[in-house]
Amino acid sequence: MFKQTLACAVLVALSGCSEPANTATNKEAKAPMSQANSVNYPVTKKGNVVDNYFGETLADPYRWLEDDMSAETANWVKAQNKVTFSYLEQIPYRDKLKQRLEKLMNYEKIGAPFTEGDYTYFYKNDGLQNQYVLYRSKEGGDVEVFLDPNTFSDDGTTSMSGLSFSKDGSLLAYQISEGGSDWRKIIIIDTQTKEQVEQALVDVKFSGIDWLGNEGFYYSSYDKPEGSELSAKTDQHKVYYHTLGSDQATDKLVFGATDEQKHRYVGADVTHDGRYLLISASTSTSGNKLFIKDLTQKDSEFVTIVGNTDSDTSVIDNEGSKLFLVTNLNAPNQKVVTVDAADPGPQNWQDFIPETKNVLKLTKGGDTFFANYMVDAISKVKQYNKKGELIRDITLPGVGTAGGFSGKKEQTTLYYSFTNYKTPGTTYTFDVTTGESGVYRKSGVDFNSDDYTSEQVFYNSKDGTKVPMIITYKNGIKLDGSNPTILYGYGGFNISLTPSFSPTTAAWLEQGGVYAVANIRGGGEYGKEWHNAGTKLQKQNVFDDFIAAAEYLQSKKYTSKQRLALRGGSNGGLLVGAVMTQRPDLFQVALPAVGVLDMLRYHTFTAGAGWAYDYGTSEQSKEMFTYIKNYSPLHNVKAGIEYPATMITTGDHDDRVVPSHSFKFAAQLQAKQAGTNPTLIRIETNAGHGAGTPTSKIIDLYADMYGFTLYNMGVKSL
Template identity: 65%
Template sequence: FSSISWNGSDGFYYSTYEKPEGSLLSAKTDTHKLYYHKLGTPQNSDKVIFGEGQKRRYVGGYVTEDGSYLIITAANSTSGKELFLLDLKNPKSGIVTLVDNMNNDSSVLDHRNGKLYIYTNYNAPNGKVVVVDAKAPQQANWKDLIPESKNVLSPSMGGGYIFAKYIKDAVSVVTQYNYDGKPVREIKLPGLGSAAGFEGRPDEKILYYSFTNYIVPGTIYSYDTSTGSSTIYSKPDVKFNSDDYVSEQVFYTSKDGIRIPMIITYRKGLKRNKHNPTMLYGYGGFNISLTPAFSVANLVWMENGGIYAVANLRGGGEYGRKWHDAGTKLQKQNVFDDFIAAAEYLIKNDYTSPNYLSIRGGSNGGLLVGATMAQRPELFKVALPAVGVLDMLRYHTFTSGAGWAYDYGTSADNAEMFHYLKGYSPLHNIK
């Protein structure tokens, strides 16, 4: 689990775990360290920059665009991390702490003219952008630049601007801001779907972004930062006509009355006769948002008369931290209930019926499918729990499993958590 960040052309920063003793399967990956490798030297002479003498499960480091600062992040779970800073112009000054706890997530977007631009969900569950003097960067000195909104924020920087990429009901909305936090324009996207990119050096006049949805292959656009105009730069050669398909968003009600979005995609002319093979996909965890994306495999499914449905369950990041937390630990059953309610919606509205309905998910989504098939086997004909977390009583005892405890809790926490996990653990409930 490492990225590489270059320090000019002198060398680069990277992270690695200690070589485990004994079993590779059971050894804990709980001591991550950040190293610096100088080009032309052997790896065994690499210096430890962060992580010596303290256990951190996930450590990373990256250099700001202007090469002034090394940003260091450290975490023990998939949510919440510490944030540190090293002045590369004066490395002897030592590592400075920006955030000294793991109660929220923050990351430095960039450094410009002595100021650090930071994304954070500190006191802002949906995220915001703050600015601070690089010489006094502690959290107490942060000032709001782009305040929190009702939509989840994922910002980037390029071309001398900040691009606020929001998720609104699981689709992208992008607003361009200047460095003073003033909105320049809302960017006109090609349609309803997922946009990513809008990154580059401060002096770039043209930036690039990708756009996709369930019936539009991933296409790269060039974007003029001064005029706001977009032009297709590159698109894949996929032999199909998106006009032959329908991709509609619906909202349904879960067991406890919460409103859940779902996008249903199929070939035009399909009749709701209860006999359509339907694949329901979900994830519902780790603050991950399922936004529209194109897949040739799904296209083949739909070409042959299948329906493809994606439900945006609690536990994901579609509506911010509160939405995520509503599907964690002792509230994990909400995720399964949301998924079951999605299936019931498809059946009630005659898209399909239990004999023609399949469910699919991977990793945390594999747990979702495993738990759902154990709880409501009569709702589905086929279940595909890919690489699922299926033993909820012992998952945390192997390799990186303990890092998932923010979402799941562990059987070692207390008796209540043990019995809750045992109540839905697929391995312990399958018949």
């Protein structure tokens, strides 16, 4: 049911690939050093801001770049982009990469169908449309366009970012994001006429939409901050109930009104039978309190299910007053328990699906449960009935990631997807009763998986911890150290990197590139203990794991220092920034995207304080301040060091990890970089943290990223 919103999300690698071509390694048998010419960077002025942390003073000369409302910052952005795009234009195969991405992204993409009211709905992208279109049909009727987000803005930067149908399917509330911002609007339409029925709700952030019948719905937001809405701190999340036909100003405040109810992330969920309202409340991106309210009883009070944030717990289903909960309380790999709503505290929980040695993710559909386990980041799925009895182990199409297996209670046919790093996603049907699967729709991407190998290896980190990594490459490559390689990682917030196909990754593979993904600590691949091992005063484990992955790739001759690039986004941008300042000798190219790079001040912007479970804060204690300062990328750039060729990427509307992180890091690197390796920042305008990015911008970004990477690895032509 309720799915907690994370304040720091994974930057997902979206679409793009190409037809077979001469590989980069065929063009350059050796691994030459960078071809980069020296770059004349804009002059970035230095201010005189000094901060005092526990008696230690630190200068912050680029603090002025935090002001996203100033003309001076806007001019700096323009000047930096001018230099960056002038540099990228000299790469001889940049246009060829773009054309290849365009061609191979141009195939029909169709999502699994779902039923609401009298209609069956599905998403489709004809190929190069900036946003997916929502279609529908009645049984035996023609297919029609229902909602086309491509019409929301001329440049495709307004996206649809979540929708919810009323109980009978007659009404739809959907959110839109403008320019990639986390601030959303909610628009309500009549599904028969497609006409908007009332004025849009505004200033909504980190919210679901959950209807109570057809009369209204619950949503979440913050009070609009003073100053910049893109960077000002948002601290107290609130749940409201909107009655259809009323003014938003009269919406009822349901949770978050008092200091006792003050939390950074709060979400509401209504059980499928409309009987209970559930509230999940968190102060950080890990751990939540959980409350329940009986909506059938007038003026009923909230009852506490979990009264602290020491665990992650949610209600997945109910049968009358019997609740089914997924929790990691005293079960780091998660388990399922049942309890009666009348007295739902942990002391009354009964195991339903016990914890195992593998991490559990639970879905429901067809009045059954599906336990999707991660075994070394690979999916294994089991089906259970409502008595907790195993129905069957589900045979998957191969080794990779399965997702889906969800739907309404009355459905007899469900859908699931299967993919891995070399296998385009295929959608399958699943018969709930017989367990039989069938192909529903294959991917239309022009990519031959048989030409590629994807293998899982295990390597030892600095402290001896065994870490898995999946390496994908074209069949027949020589392990001679000459292969251009991208090493990708994240390592935070309990987020797991499971195998999935991306046409943009396929484009890299087709150029003879190796793509490696390390499942480092801080993620959720091995449960809460794996996550905690990469947090706060153990955060260095994350960087050590990534460094060890790079060393493994070189020792096994997949690549060499001159042919290795590190890439990561958001928390993964921090990962790349920390590793490049700790081990600048280890690799040739750094690609930190929308990164958390000023670790001493991250918590002062938007909802950043909620990331303290993973990071701690510089104000917490002297010990924590010192630890964070010693790895914070911004504070560990040293003069006279030759850093890898670096292209920092961010969006000017990123209100999750504010772009000043990237701005200040770029200014610091440009001021202190030794040698001729370029230090560039590519700032996408009218774009945010990544979600809803239009296809056209994705193509441009990956053409630039791959071009920059290969060019600085010494590859002269493709």
